[in-house]
Amino acid sequence: MITYNSAVITDDCSGAVQLAAAAVRRDIESTCLETDKKGVDIALLQDSGVKKECFRISVHNENEVKRLMIGASDDFGAIYGLFYVSKIFLGVKEFWFWNEQNFAKKEGYPVPEDFTYESRPFKVKYRGWFINDEVLFDGWIRDKDPEMPWRMAFEALLRCGGNMTIPGTDFNAHKYKKLAGDYGLYITHHHAEPMGARMFARAYPELEVSYDKYPELFKGLWEEAIEDQKGLKVIWNIGFRGQGDRPFWIDDPAYDTPESRGKLMSDLMLVQYNMIRKKDPEAVCCMNLYGEIMELYRDGYMDIPKDVIKIWADNGFGKMVSRRQNNHNPRVYALPDQKDDGAGANGIYYHASFYDLQAAAMMTMLPNSPEFVASELSQVFEKGADDFWIINCSNVKPHTYYLQLISRIWKGETDSGNIEAFTHGYCDDYYGFEYCSEISELYKKWPEYAISYGQHEDDHAGEQFPNHGARILACAFIAGFDRKDPEYTDKTPELNWLIEADTLRQQVVWLLAKYEEGARGYKEYLEKCLAVKEFIESDGAAHIAEQLENNLIIQVKYMYYSYLGAYHICRALLKCLDPDSKDANGESFIGALEETGEGRTIDYLSAFYEAGLARKAFYEGYQDMRAHEHGIWENFYENDCEADIRQSYHVAESLMSYLRVLGDGPHFYKWQRHFQQGAGGDKVHLILRIKAHLTDLEVWELMDEANKKY
Numbered sequence: 207m208i209t210y211n212s213a214v215i216t217d218d219c220s221g222a223v224q225l226a227a228a229a230v231r232r233d234i235e236s237t238c239l240e241t242d243k244k245g246v247d248i249a250l251l252q253d254s255g256v257k258k259e260c261f262r263i264s265v266h267n268e269n270e271v272k273r274l275m276i277g278a279s280d281d282f283g284a285i286y287g288l289f290y291v292s293k294i295f296l297g298v299k300e301f302w303f304w305n306e307q308n309f310a311k312k313e314g315y316p317v318p319e320d321f322t323y324e325s326r327p328f329k330v331k332y333r334g335w336f337i338n339d340e341v342l343f344d345g346w347i348r349d350k351d352p353e354m355p356w357r358m359a360f361e362a363l364l365r366c367g368g369n370m371t372i373p374g375t376d377f378n379a380h381k382y383k384k385l386a387g388d389y390g391l392y393i394t395h396h397h398a399e400p401m402g403a404r405m406f407a408r409a410y411p412e413l414e415v416s417y418d419k420y421p422e423l424f425k426g427l428w429e430e431a432i433e434d435q436k437g438l439k440v441i442w443n444i445g446f447r448g449q450g451d452r453p454f455w456i457d458d459p460a461y462d463t464p465e466s467r468g469k470l471m472s473d474l475m476l477v478q479y480n481m482i483r484k485k486d487p488e489a490v491c492c493m494n495l496y497g498e499i500m501e502l503y504r505d506g507y508m509d510i511p512k513d514v515i516k517i518w519a520d521n522g523f524g525k526m527v528s529r530r531q532n533n534h535n536p537r538v539y540a541l542p543d544q545k546d547d548g549a550g551a552n553g554i555y556y557h558a559s560f561y562d563l564q565a566a567a568m569m570t571m572l573p574n575s576p577e578f579v580a581s582e583l584s585q586v587f588e589k590g591a592d593d594f595w596i597i598n599c600s601n602v603k604p605h606t607y608y609l610q611l612i613s614r615i616w617k618g619e620t621d622s623g624n625i626e627a628f629t630h631g632y633c634d635d636y637y638g639f640e641y642c643s644e645i646s647e648l649y650k651k652w653p654e655y656a657i658s659y660g661q662h663e664d665d666h667a668g669e670q671f672p673n674h675g676a677r678i679l680a681c682a683f684i685a686g687f688d689r690k691d692p693e694y695t696d697k698t699p700e701l702n703w704l705i706e707a708d709t710l711r712q713q714v715v716w717l718l719a720k721y722e723e724g725a726r727g728y729k730e731y732l733e734k735c736l737a738v739k740e741f742i743e744s745d746g747a748a749h750i751a752e753q754l755e756n757n758l759i760i761q762v763k764y765m766y767y768s769y770l771g772a773y774h775i776c777r778a779l780l781k782c783l784d785p786d787s788k789d790a791n792g793e794s795f796i797g798a799l800e801e802t803g804e805g806r807t808i809d810y811l812s813a814f815y816e817a818g819l820a821r822k823a824f825y826e827g828y829q830d831m832r833a834h835e836h837g838i839w840e841n842f843y844e845n846d847c848e849a850d851i852r853q854s855y856h857v858a859e860s861l862m863s864y865l866r867v868l869g870d871g872p873h874f875y876k877w878q879r880h881f882q883q884g885a886g887g888d889k890v891h892l893i894l895r896i897k898a899h900l901t902d903l904e905v906w907e908l909m910d911e912a913n914k915k916y
Contacts, residue, residue, distance in 0.1 A: 207314030208274070208295050210238040215273075216250055219284065222390030223250065227283040229361055233298040239311045246272045246317055248291055250284050253277030256324075257367070261287030263323045281390050282369055284507050285825060289365045291709030299615065300365040302607040303358045305636045305757055308749045330592050330616040332392060332441060332490075332515075332553070334370030335363050335599040335609075339561050339568060340378065341845050342601040348841065356382050359602050360389040366613035370441060372396055372596060380404075380434075387438040394596065395443035397494035397517075397555070398451040403431035404442075405448040409455075415449055415457040417474065427480055432485055438821040441594070442491045444478040444514065445499070446471050453498045468507025471499070479511050492517055492594055493553060500528045500538050515551040515594045515778055518542065522560030524574045525664035526582055530562065531704040537662070541589040553594025554586055558608040560598065560668075563705065564675075567658060567668025568600050569849045570761040572608050573656035574666050576629065579608065580622035583615050603842070604761060607632060607649060626650075636757070637750050642739050648758060651734070655727045655765075657720055659704060669768050669849045672724060675701070675717055676772035676820070677857045682710055683779050684864050692783050692808065693906075718776035724769030732766050735759045736895065760834050764851065767827025771854055774820035778861060782868075783812035810869025811877060815913070817861040818906035824855035862902045874899055881908035 216227040238245075242247050246265075247703055255277075256262050261284065262277040276287035292298045295315045299307055337343075343355040356373070363371060372391040373382040380401065383393050395402040404427050406415050417424050443701060448454040454470075455461040461470060473644065475493060482489045492515035495503050500519070502508050518540045521529040528538040542552050560566035567573055586592070597612055601604055609633055614620035620628045633646040656666035682698035707713045740761065764841045785806045807882040828851045831843045846852065870877045900908070 207243070207244045207245055207316050208234065208238070208241050208248070209314040211243065211428065212238075212245030213247045214249075214288070215247055220389060220390070220859055222281050223284045223288075225389055226361075226364065229313075230288045233296050233302075234474050236673055237296045237298065237309045237315070239313050241313050242886035243314060245314060246274050248288070249273045249275055251275050251277040252279070254279050256283060257327055259286065260325045260327060261290065262325075263287060263291065263321070264320055265709075267319075267323050272319075276320075283325075284392060285364055285386060286367060287423070288775070289774045290323070290325070293365070299635045300610055301362055301636070304362060304603045304819065306753050307636055308753065321328060326618065328367060328616055329587065329618040329711060330595045332370045332594045333613075333616045334368040334372075334394075334596055335602075336358070336372040336396070336596050336598070337374050337378075337557070337602070338372065338396070338598045339559070339600050340374055340850060342603075342842055343374075343378075343846050344839075346842050348642055353382075353385060355769050356385055357389075359599075360386055360391060362602065363391070364389065366609065367617050370394055370594075370614040373492045383435070385439065390439075392439045392441050393435065394492065396451075397443065397445060397499075398447050398495050400443055400445040400447070401428050401482070402435060402443075403430045405411045405449050416460075417446075417458070418460070422713075425481070426479070428481055428735050431895050434464075440489070440491065442478075442482050442516075443493065444475045444482070444491055445493045446474045448500075448844060464502055464507045468502045468505075469798050471502070475514075479514065483772065489609065491515070492553065492557055494519065495540070496555065497529055497531055497669060501536065504538055510550070512550045516542070517553045517555050517594060517596070519555040520557055520582070520868075522557045522562055522566055523664040523666065524557065524572055524579050524582055526554070526585065527660070530564070530703060533699070535703060541585065541591060543589075551593035552589070552591040553592050554585075554597070555594070555596050556612070557598040558605045558612065559600035561600075561670070563670065565665075565667045565671040567670065568604075568605055570669045570764055571652055571844060572605070573653060573668045574665070576608065576611050576625045578653075578663070579611060580615060580620065580625055583612070584622055601612055603856065606757070607652075609865065624792040637753060638747075641738075641742055641745075641750055645754060645758075648735055648738060648754075651731060652758075652761075652843075655723060655731045657721060657724045657727070657769075667720075667724075669764055669851075672721055672765075672768040672772035673849045673851060673854045675704075676721075676775040677854060679710070679714055679717065679779060680775055680857050680861045683782070684861065686710070687782065688870070689808075692785060695783055710784075711844055714776050714779045714783060716779065721769050721773040721776055725773045728762060728766035728769055732759070732762045735762055742758075749793045756834055756839075760831065763830050764827060764849075765821050767830065768849075768851055768854070769819045771823035771827065771858065772853075774816050774823060775858060778813045778816035778820060778865070781809045781816060785809070808869075810865050811909075814862055814865040814869065814877075815906065815909050817916070818864055818910070821855050821858035821862060821903075821906075824851050824858055828855060829854045859902065862906065865901055866905070869891070877905055877909075879903065881912055 214227040214231050216224055256279045258280055258283040264275055266273045266275045278284040278287055336360055347354050371386050372394055373379055373386040386393055409427055410423060446454055448457045455467055461467045479491055479686055480883050494517045496519045521527050524648050526540045528536055528540055561568050595616055599609055611628060629649050630642060630646045634642045637645050654901055659665050678700050680696055686696050688695040693711050697707050697710050697713055701713050705716045739751045739754055785808050835842050882897060
């Protein structure tokens with residue numbers, strides 16, 4: 207048996223293997239009761255007969271001393287073997303930390319005397335995570351242990367069989383690359399930071415960003431990057447983008463044709479390639495066919511060295527087509543075709559999480575189904591793009607379901623034909639067999655409630671759709687509301703990707719229907735989740751109910767409150783943009799106070815009330831999210847700054863203030879007199895005020911109380 211007294215023996219092993227062994231020792235302490243019972247030791251054995259990155263496990267009995275031996279020919283094999291033992295015998299799963307797996311300690315865990323196991327090679331050569339837009343990591347642990355999120359992420363990646371990482375975005379990638387190297391991982395780079403070099407604009411802020419003017423300075427930064435990563439295992443990402451995640455020609459408009467852009471990128475990749483190979487003739491290089499680069503490559507404007515891995519990217523929603531950028535959405539097929547046969551290695555950059563300020567999901571799971579993901583990745587295999595998979599995992603915790611799915615696919619354990627078994631197994635892993643059926647049904651419903659916003663199968667919305675969409679509408683209204691001709695207030699071009707419209711009113715009407723559908727659907731979904739949670743709690747399994755709340759229900763709530771807030775934003779705007787619109791009952795409870803513009807009534811007061819309902823929904827969503835921070839998760843959600851439901855309620859407050867200016871300014875007494883007892887009333891208009899001005903929120907709360915009486 208493996209007991210509390212089992213040792214993990216790693217004599218003469220590397221630091222990376224020692225870290226994995228320490229993690230397994232921690233697993234033993236987390237799952238075993240402290241007893242005097244002798245346990246079988248776990249020991250590593252150098253075995254050159256085992257394939258690279260594989261391991262062989264068997265029970266050895268010498269002089270009545272039993273050991274569970276892990277044979278491997280390299281560090282990755284040893285690390286994967288250690289974590290396999292922990293998973294199979296101790297029950298410590300890949301995402302034990304991130305999914306808050308509960309452990310019931312036992313005296314020991316039996317190991318059959320005839321136990322043997324030999325792992326198979328992975329289907330993907332280089333496979334790992336891009337810890338990108340990791341905003342929730344920032345400020346989470348603060349000064350207690352700033353490396354902890356990164357150590358837990360790297361450990362989870364290794365437990366999933368990963369061997370490669372981009373260790374963060376921008377400054378974090380430089381800060382944590384050594385730690386990733388300590389865990390034995392290959393380092394690669396963001397497509398916006400070729401070779402992991404510092405950005406020119408940061409190194410030389412006083413200079414114009416132009417390779418033509420400062421070629422030696424650019425080359426100096428590349429040389430610096432090569433030297434800085436000496437001693438690390440690196441897969442060198444070469445390329446040339448602008449200062450940030452955008453095309454370089456935005457910074458250097460002299461390159462105004464596809465031919466000139468493609469030639470410069472091709473020439474500079476060759477320069478970088480030669481610099482790297484001069485230092486290390488065996489170095490592995492890759493380059494990203496991402497966004498605008500995909501179009502240049504497909505149109506024949508780029509030359510790439512044949513032994514450079516070409517990385518094809520999905521669109522952020524799991525579909526292997528080029529991504530939408532603002533209103534430009536060409537959906538260029540993003541996998542190699544027959545022209546690429548024999549032209550070098552291929553891989554993918556794939557998103558379990560994405561950020562686009564339009565419809566993506568970062569705080570919540572991918573809105574497309576696991577069947578869809580598995581189908582797309584099966585096509586990746588069919589096209590031979592199995593040399594390199596980098597998966598955008600952002601902050602890890604919200605995305606463990608899809609990250610585990612993808613890791614099972616790169617191991618060759620799951621495909622599109624057995625997703626139901628995968629989902630059942632995932633829920634069994636983290637919630638236990640007893641409630642697995644009920645919880646797996648809830649996970650299956652996640653993509654079913656995602657709102658479809660377009661004609662394509664992957665056009666399903668994440669939490670950015672209601673949050674960014676509502677803020678775009680509110681800001682466009684405040685900036686451009688036409689009080690003389692409300693119905694013809696100009697549209698906002700930021701929504702051209704979504705709907706063809708001539709006016710803001712048309713955009714609001716279209717989105718109102720989507721947001722209403724989302725609020726209604728996620729409310730229904732939430733009720734189903736809470737019913738299962740209540741059932742589990744009533745059965746005495748409070749810890750499992752809490753896990754369900756912290757892993758899945760929090761995401762459903764985020765979506766519900768976001769859609770509810772966006773729905774009320776649209777209703778507020780339509781009160782102004784469509785003065786003839788009426789509620790279902792034909793009248794507003796405060797219709798008597800409508801203002802008049804150009805002979806028509808504009809119900810600023812009802813609009814203000816709806817904006818307050820939006821503010822309330824967004825605020826409750828934010829408060830609920832923060833209420834899930836407990837124990838080690840203190841401050842985890844504090845820096846939600848991309849979907850940012852907190853900013854949504856601030857924008858709703860701004861809309862309230864704007865509407866009050868329009869309908870109650872400049873003296874701000876009419877609404878207050880109507881709703882505040884003792885403030886003068888509607889019928890008698892005194893020259894002087896008799897109550898101090900109320901804030902927008904105080905006025906709204908009085909309105910809400912009045913509304914509840916009707």
